[in-house]
Amino acid sequence: MPAAAQPRRTRTNRLVRKFAVIGTGAAVLALPLIGATSASAATPTAATPSTTLAGYPNTLDGWIRESLAIMAQKGIPGTYNGIYRNVIRESSGNPAAINLWDSNAAKGIPSKGLLQVIDPTFNAYHVAGTSYDIYDPVANITAACNYAAARYGSIDNVFGAY
DSSP states (O other): OOGGGSOOOOSHHHHHHHEEEEOOSSSOEEEEOTTOOHHHHHSTTTTOOOBOTTSSBSSHHHHHHHHHHHHHHHTOOOOHHHHHHHHHHHHTTOTTOBOOSSHHHHTTOOOBTTTTBOHHHHHHHOOTTSOSOTTSHHHHHHHHHHHHHHHHSSGGGOOSOO
16 A cells, blocks of 8 residues: 555554453443553543654544644534534543444444444545544544534534434
8 A cells, every 4th residue: 555545553552452441331431451540541541641643642632633633624614622522422532432232233333432433434434644443533533523514514513412
């Protein structure tokens, strides 16, 4: 694959390995594996505030800001507050969240990631320049915002589950 066509390296993979994802609720619980601190269980990235490839902090704040920068380049509307509000409602800020109980999950396509996107929606609204990993926080946010823009005009107009 040519260098320009390769997806970005994902930051989430190292987060997922630090947590055991359990449960069947709308936003499952990610518990730290042995050796992780309790602070990292509440906020998976708090223990690893490294910088992303684009220079943004590897935190919820950094993921939202990086997504907003990409969205601005692509003409996708949305604000920090609109994204943050929806992320907290959908996944409590857990990039490894997965819904294993709703009607989508029953059909074999569970909602995944920060904004609880299903694979077909992620693939249809994927934004060029982001990872093809649905659990990548920036890719998940950006694709979900692209979908929300097409369906509702902006992520800012979403006040409940999509």
